[in-house]
Amino acid sequence: MAIFRTRAVAPLEYTRKAWMQMWVGATLLFLYAPLIVLMIFSFNDSKRNVVWKGFTFKYYEKALGNDSLVEALTNSLTIAFFATLFSLVLGALAAVMLWRFRFPLKGVVEGSISLPIIVPEICLGVAYLIFFARIDWPTGMAWPLNLSAITIAHITFCFPFVAMVVRSRLASFNKEEEEAAKDLGATEWQTFRDILLPHMKPGLIAGALLAFTLSLDDFVITFFTSGPETITFPVKVYSMVRFSVTPEVNAASTVLIVLTVVLTAIALKMQGVKAIAEVH
């Protein structure tokens, strides 16, 4: 690439062609303009939301004062936390299982693990609605426990993603390291903890980030599994958008967008831009 930089525009330097730059610029504008406008207008001192009337934090105060909204956000973060934790363990185990062993019906197991990724969200949501109704899953338990149905649903669609990411990381593992450890007297568990786990770490971090965002983002599946006591942030925003659009939604959304950006920044600090980009 460095050779080309001295010339005007080399044939492969598509990024330096004006139409290409405009195309990318227009795409990024299309992707970001709605979000930026939303964020700017969350500070707008007007209920009608279209004309700039002056700067205010009023709607942030309102959003933070809105108990049900704060509760919904707390619920969402709690669910995302537990879903990430469990899907990390399950996903890592599934990845190691598929990577390490030969066993009967492996194709079936492998296929079934990737199924929650392919099956449409609406079908999964419906399945949990029926399933939890059928087995009479207790509702109305004390706080974190009443979120268990939603959390179980989230774990089930998150852990296959973790398994996928971790497994692609495991592909680069040199099995001789493991053999060497065992030859030198390490037990099965010690080998796992000291050799395999450190190698899996970048995959685990990437998988955890993916699971956390997927869980925080999910609307459809939660919509079917949540009851009146267990509203999550997306479900709450949905009903606010559906029934009464208020600038509070802008403020709450801005908070969540900022949270996403902060999480991404943390991930960047830990992993570097390139590693994050390679997750997908």
Place this chain on the structure above:
Amino acid sequence: MAAPLQDWRTQKRPFAAIASMPIFWLVLFFVVPMAVVWLYSFGENAGPADIVISGTLENYKRATEWLYVSIFLKSLAVSALVTLICLIVGFPVAMAITFAPPNWRPWLLLGIMLPFWTNLLIRTYALMTLMGTNGYANKALGALWGGASWLKTLVGMQPLDAWTPAQLLYNNFAVVLGLVYVHLPFMVLPLYAALDRLDKSLIEASLDLGASQISTLNRIIMPLAGPGIAAGVMITLVPALGAYLTPDLMGGTDSQMIANVIERQFKRANDWPFGAALSFLLIYAMFIIVALQSLRRGQPKRGE
């Protein structure tokens, strides 16, 4: 790299320790719920809250009524159109990222991925506020209209009628635009992954030997990036076909997609067995799409 796999029989205890939890979870919380839905699709309502699994095919028969078939076909058409638009918009973007200077590339990728990580509902809502009758999209169109009107008076013609805000939301156009907005990153990322793996010297050779950019694109880049394009199409088509939120919030009464019909069976219409049948038909459709794609992927290999 491909070390031999261990046979589970020689490693029974580690295998049990590793495999039992994920398999148990998958069976209990995925296979069983799906099986229950499948059974329900052969059931009928026996009372207000009682469903009997009688083995009836009535639900599937009802799904073949034109009303439902047309909604199914429409969902397919909408998701195919969305995928096509994403491909047309996304391909040059993926090309630009691939051939960008190395220190730019991760940031451009991040630029595409950040919206993908932002909450779907928030993104849909943001697009809606922009496209409302008082939103900026309408303001921009109004300004263009005013400009055109002014130009007409400049050349001595009658000015145009006053601008009436266009109804951009709550119609099929809004659904397609909303789905493109949401799914564009899904398309760009696999395309980039495929283009990045491509041997760039082949493109250089093609251009050096006198092929135009267009024929290089058609005869070198497209065939080599084929699997990536197929992956991008799949990753966009499958969720777009099952989309619920966008048609629900941005669509009008005539822009329902299959997921909205399914949802209605479980909420307002309260016909769970029929909803179960519809959702399994949707799952079968997904399987057919996935199977077609893997069939395509298998073909060139056999030819080699």
